Amino acid sequence: MVTKSKKIQKTIYIDEDVWEALEKQMKMTRNTNVSVLVNDGLRYAMFPEYRNDRDADLVKLYNQFSTSLADHRKKTARDLAFLQEMMLQAVKNQYMAFPPVPEKDIDVKEADANMRLNHFMESIVRSMGQLKPISEREEKEA
Numbered sequence: 001m002v003t004k005s006k007k008i009q010k011t012i013y014i015d016e017d018v019w020e021a022l023e024k025q026m027k028m029t030r031n032t033n034v035s036v037l038v039n040d041g042l043r044y045a046m047f048p049e050y051r052n053d054r055d056a057d058l059v060k061l062y063n064q065f066s067t068s069l070a071d072h073r074k075k076t077a078r079d080l081a082f083l084q085e086m087m088l089q090a091v092k093n094q095y096m097a098f099p100p101v102p103e104k105d106i107d108v109k110e111a112d113a114n115m116r117l118n119h120f121m122e123s124i125v126r127s128m129g130q131l132k133p134i135s136e137r138e139e140k141e142a
Helices: 016-029 034-046 054-096 103-126 134-141
Strands: none
Touching: 016 034
């Protein structure tokens, strides 16, 4: 047998705008018991288990955000895989096109390579603001 919880009677003061909203809700639900509406409102505010499907808007936004994030992850992974493949192809072509450096020229070639690499990196950093991710360029072309 279900036992009834003990009711506690208290006097509360309600703001005018809250009272108007309560009256409007009472008319909409055809519920004339103010205590029931106040208890329902307090339960909703303080106990998540009483909310049921009232948070459907938040769930919908969460699902949209999750889907968007998953799409972004896929595009990022695709871009990274594409960049990796480009780097591997460039290294392979480099090995195919140029013979190994003789031992006596290693220091000169290394200094030249470091200078060229630094120049290349500086040019990339300077134009960083104008670069667009590959996925954005592909979307605009499609």
